Amino acid sequence: xxxxxxxxxxxxxxxxxxxxxxxxxxxxxxxxxxxxxxxxxxxxxxxxxxxxxxxxxxxxxxxxxxxxxxxxxxxxxxxxxxxxxxxxxxxxxxxxxxxxxxxxxxxxxxxxxxxxxxxxxxxxxxxxxxxxxxxxxxxxxxxxxxxxxxxxxxxxxxxxxxxxxxxxxxxxxxxxxxxxxxxxxxxxxxxxxxxxxxxxxxxxxxxxxxxxxxxxxxxxxxxxxxxxxxxxxxxxxxxxxxxxxxxxxxxxxxxxxxxxxxxxxxxxxxxxxxxxxxxxxxxxxxxxxxxxxxxxxxxxxxxxxxxxxxxxxxxxxxxxxxxxxx
Numbered sequence: 001x002x003x004x005x006x007x008x009x010x011x012x013x014x015x016x017x018x019x020x021x022x023x024x025x026x027x028x029x030x031x032x033x034x035x036x037x038x039x040x041x042x043x044x045x046x047x048x049x050x051x052x053x054x055x056x057x058x059x060x061x062x063x064x065x066x067x068x069x070x071x072x073x074x075x076x077x078x079x080x081x082x083x084x085x086x087x088x089x090x091x092x093x094x095x096x097x098x099x100x101x102x103x104x105x106x107x108x109x110x111x112x113x114x115x116x117x118x119x120x121x122x123x124x125x126x127x128x129x130x131x132x133x134x135x136x137x138x139x140x141x142x143x144x145x146x147x148x149x150x151x152x153x154x155x156x157x158x159x160x161x162x163x164x165x166x167x168x169x170x171x172x173x174x175x176x177x178x179x180x181x182x183x184x185x186x187x188x189x190x191x192x193x194x195x196x197x198x199x200x201x202x203x204x205x206x207x208x209x210x211x212x213x214x215x216x217x218x219x220x221x222x223x224x225x226x227x228x229x230x231x232x233x234x235x236x237x238x239x240x241x242x243x244x245x246x247x248x249x250x251x252x253x254x255x256x257x258x259x260x261x262x263x264x265x266x267x268x269x270x271x272x273x274x275x276x277x278x279x280x281x282x283x284x285x286x287x288x289x290x291x292x293x294x295x296x297x298x299x300x301x302x303x304x305x306x307x308x309x310x311x312x313x314x315x316x317x318x319x320x321x322x323x324x325x326x
Contacts, residue, residue: 005314008310008313015306019299027298034055034093034289034290053079056078071084071090072089073086076088087100088100089292090296092293093288093291093292093293094288099296103281103296106278109179109276110263110279112182112193113197113275114262114263117197117201118204118255118262124201125205125208125211126208126251128205128209128212129144129215133212133213141213144209144213145213147206148209149210150206152203152206152210157268157272159203161272164272164273168195175192175195177193179192179193179275193275196273199269215248216244218247220239220243222243225246252312252315255312256308256312257312260301260307264301264304266279278297281293282297
């Protein structure tokens with residue numbers, strides 16, 4: 001296991017290095033000049049060159065990338081901003097604040113949105129999928145399958161405004177979506193995020209219901225499950241001890257990727273409910289051409305996905321004894 005984790009971590013570092021290099025090239029090779037945008041209409045060549053120097057974009061692209069990369073490990077001096085301690089992702093072109101601290105300020109909102117919705121859609125999605133598999137071919141199975149098919153075709157930008165209109169503005173059942181610190185008031189924290197949780201859970205629950213049902217139906221026909229039944233084990237014991245564990249491995253794989261994506265910022269959800277998270281920050285960064293902020297968000301969100309994959313692979317052997325990590 002230790003050697004496996006070491007290899008995966010080294011592979012993750014290489015993957016993140018490649019992602020950062022490609023992202024840096026794409027973002028900094030765009031034809032729009034952020035220095036000219038910041039210079040304004042009455043811009044002289046001397047002023048433009050000074051702004052470029054202060055932004056750190058007056059050097060060749062490989063040199064810029066090397067300085068950015070070493071800044072993550074060692075820190076960096078920015079002529080127009082001052083010293084940036086490691087890990088340094090640069091300074092925003094828009095608000096002149098450190099990229100890392102800006103993302104860190106938005107991170108609790110995104111984490112709360114991702115983890116809260118994940119708890120809801122896992123409980124209801126896996127639970128509904130298990131019931132549908134046990135009652136395969138019966139009315140409950142058909143209802144769950146049909147409902148999941150309809151819900152999975154819905155989109156957040158459609159369901160979100162409807163939920164806001166009916167649950168918040170029309171009938172005043174729930175509060176206006178907002179983020180409040182969990183440490184200050186847990187009840188207010190949950191109240192403010194309940195509508196986004198329900199909207200995300202409605203769509204993601206459908207996917208997990210379908211996946212859980214299909215995996216369990218397939219696993220219940222495996223030879224080792226039939227053997228356990230033939231030996232006289234109870235139906236419940238066979239289901240949870242053998243079938244359920246065997247079916248959960250693929251689902252946890254998908255969940256690891258989904259959770260990494262959610263932690264990277266559910267852009268449409270945050271934009272729909274005006275939640276100041278990483279997703280909404282990335283949208284605003286695109287609109288303002290804030291290249292350092294975009295690059296920082298891309299690297300951090302990619303890290304979430306890579307780390308989630310490593311964690312999922314590491315717990316594979318605990319979930320399904322048929323899997324061995326070579």
